Amino acid sequence: MFGGATLLLYVTGMKFDTSGLESHGLLIGTNNELLSGLSTAPSFDIPSTTDFDGFQKEAIQMVKPAKGTTTLAFIFKEGVMVAADSRASMGGYISSQSVKKIIEINPYMLGTMAGGAADCQFWHRNLGIKCRLHELANKRRISVTGASKLLANILYNYRGMGLSVGTMIAGWDETGPGLYYVDSEGGRLKGMRFSVGSGSPYAYGVLDNGYRYDMSVEEAAELARRSIYHATFRDGASGGVASVYYVGPNGWKKLSGDDVAELHYNYYPVEQTVVEQVMAET
């Protein structure tokens, strides 16, 4: 086909433009300083690997937190706000959009689920049993510190055996609101705000920026909802429904459960654009 075109152009007297076919010779590994200043195609150093696309993917996967979910919790003036998405994924397949990731340990304590669903559900249920036994044995409710320590000790014993749990224990006890992060490596951290899961870096950005200690319950709920929404927008492993729970002095209460797709159109409504050309009806 090229031959035919060249023949045609040659016949008509035009010079066929073949500059696009010339190899630049700059793409792989040559010294750019020699040719700087000359007009050349922009180029960059490619890492020395045989599988470039796979290498890029691996690099991103390496830093991304492994647990495919977004959960967050933070303490503020009125109590603790806990929020999570509801997507379960198996590799690239979305197995469910309606998973309950906020687990009700007892009427004044919540746990969040990130990592293996079965592990989280089982061990939170187990923690609920231990908390109830503590109440019966000691005639008083267990503190959030105590409950999180129970869970952390259990998970520490199973360290290295393949449990995958990244959870936050949030509750209200005699000392006020409490929030702990506990994971299957045996780590336990006390803090004011945490986010766990593959979408957590995205959620942290929005959460850290909008956080103030003295927010009202509505403002805090909106911050939590917005942070989950933004994480689900960017992270493929998070999505479904953004649930928001509030833990106050009288226990926890579910505040909202909004589909993130609907939230998207609420926050960023589609604008009527000016129609430039109308197709005429013939």
Next chain:
Amino acid sequence: MECVFGLVGKGFALVVADTSAVHSILLHKTNEDKIMVLDSHKLMGASGEAGDRAQFTEYIQKNVALYQFRNGIPLTTAAAANFTRGELATALRKNPYSVNILLAGYDKETGPSLYYIDYISTLHKVDKAAFGYGSYFSLSMMDRHYHCDMSLEEAVDLVDKCIIEIRSRLVIAPPNFVIKIVDQDGAREHAWRESIKDAPISAA
């Protein structure tokens, strides 16, 4: 990226640690206290894997307390250090703890002392020591400027020099540090060196 270092001065010992809790690229907390007060006159600064650090140091703390209850007198720093080393050694070939420890203490008879305890149960009594990536910068700094019987001002000044060096040269340097001191008046927090302030903890 965890930095723990310490030194012995005239009548006191200092232990300094960074205060970041890190998971992969995420910084979960910037005010995590990694220097545990073992008893009234002992400090244990630890760095290592998340669960191991808290669990092992708490185990040592409770055993040191148990000894005091059982026998009516507290352990000396040397005894506590040797006990710690023994526990690490026993666990080493079964279920090793990945924790590096700097144990500082003050005894009435022998004064201040610092012990370096490795994750493979190495034990050394030292004047100055450091663990972690920060050790590459703080060890030479301390070798250059340390001398016997430093006053508190000189020692804190040296610690500040080390922290500045770590902050300026370490690629992902921890933002905040805590300095704890142990002397004849006991073990306590001396100061924080913060470049990022976390959200204030509520009074509750």
